[in-house]
Amino acid sequence: MATDPYPEFRLRLPNGGPEARGRQTDEMGTNGSRRFVVGPGQPVRSEIVPSLPNSVRSLRELLISEGRIKPSSTWPGRLETSESITFNSPSEAGGVLTGSSCNGWVTWKTEDGRPLGDFMPGASWGPNRAWLVRGSNVTGLDLVQRMWLPEGRVTLAASRLRQGVAEGISKEQVRSLVQEDYESTATYSQKQDLVEELHAFLSRMKPGDTVCTISGGRLYVGEISGEVEQTESEDHRSNLRRPVTWQDEGYAYEELPEELQQRLSIQHDVVELTTVQAVIDGLGLTDEELADEAEAIERDPSVEIPALAARRELELPEPTDELAAELLVHKTDWLREVRDLLWDDRQLVLYGPPGTGKTYLALKLAEFLGGGPEQVKLVQFHPSYAYEDFFEGFRPQEDPETREVAFRLTAGPLRELADLASREGNRHLPHFLIIDELNRANLAKVFGELYFLLEYRNKSVRLTYSGDDFALPPNLFVIGTMNTADRSIALVDAAMRRRFAFVELSPRTEPTSGLLRRWLKSQRKGSEPAELLDALNARIDDPDFRIGPSYLMKKGVYRDGGLERTWRTKILPLLEEHHYGEGIDIEKRYGLAALRRSLPQSPEPDPVSPA
Structure with missing residues (x-):
């Protein structure tokens, strides 16, 4: 029996x-x-x-x-x-x-x-995965509409792969077969792609996995319902086949969530979509319908439904009056406008002369919008900064066991923050990269192919060093600061300007023009430093070289002799550099004595409170 x-x-x-x-x-x-x-x-x-x-x-x-x-x-x-x-x-x-x-x-x-x-024989079992298999242009034909949807299947050409290849074959075995069977008909890179695609289709996919494809501007979703079959198709367009139960309707591509569009933009015939499987599972369903679906599975009530978790809205909180008061900003509406620019463009630059509080404001605003300092990373650009420092590159590292030094691929601050932002459970949390002195580096050299991603957030690119397909997470925001005094902002090309919103912080306009007065009032100090700063900036013709208030917002300024010391060692040297070679008497034009004489209120200075 x-x-x-x-x-x-x-x-x-x-x-x-x-x-x-x-x-x-x-x-x-x-x-x-x-x-x-x-x-x-x-x-x-x-x-x-x-x-x-x-x-x-x-x-x-x-x-x-x-x-x-x-x-x-x-x-x-x-x-x-x-x-x-x-x-x-x-x-x-x-x-x-x-x-x-x-x-x-x-x-x-x-x-x-x-x-x-x-x-099931031959399959590699474990957690279910999700896949994209392209079929809308297989040697000129749309197999999705012609075969896949009507016949309930998904196929891969494998036109030269020998017959009798077993399901569950190892990648090394696939590599050997591709090397032999496609020896003179494919380039090295084509063979590499073939190995990955064939191994995924033959050995990594399994019944129960989700499979997606794109045709006519719509995404179609199904479930693999059986093992792989190898056939001799007449046109060699569908030599490898798997049965699929397709859903009844497709989904408009332009209406798909951005993180799903990013993965779908990867240009391979077979792409793993497991990182966005929860997003795929929720397509076309309301929250109530998803909850009903979850009831059909024995589920621990303490475990969150992944498809619902993936729908958590990314939000940037509205700035409050309390935040405006903390930052001494003249109007909460100004902060709301900055927040809206970040939401719309995801990249923003604060620019202005030295001492206008650009970096301080960027950090504080990012911490508020991101919910804390854990989601904020700061990096400072300089002339020798490169792509390998910023994103990823090979750097010498010592092996802790052998003590030998070797070059290893190492992630830079942007890659580290992007990986953190894209983790499951983090995708609804805003993450911020602060780039201080953005214009001091060679931006084209530093950003490389990332230039493209700053503008096209729903796309992905192949990375230079790792070869990974990478996209900037939707919840990653970038705030840069630029100093206008060194004129290097003029060298920022049109491509970078198009990718960032620019917000000026200038002593001639709010919120910077009245910042020192608001700070002095909050510290219960006299107004003379603010009047002196206004008088100083009135004598500087070039707005890019006017002096910001932060030089006078430090405790040392308000100790005995602190104001004179700060003026002599911090402010006048900036103006000497600005007027270098012009023969101007800096002390006579910008010194404290000359400015105090110009104040209309009194020849005597207002008292400055001791620290």
């Missing part, structure tokens, strides 16, 4: 319902998946969720109309099977019984908790 290779599998109905039982078979269904049998007297949920695929819904309605599923006498309020029913796949069986979309390879389990997928 032959031994059944498959044990009995069980599936728990939603809301703590009873268990249904069934068996996997080796018989192939109409789309190439293995059929699954549910015997008589098995419980069936009476309700269905709105997202149940039409094909499963129609089958369920047919089984009920034929009396093969009927009201249950064993479980009041539920239905039950009246006879043995053979389904095309475990997922189809689970969908009919639970009334919702169902990954049967995971939800059907043995008595000791092992999923059905563990018993």
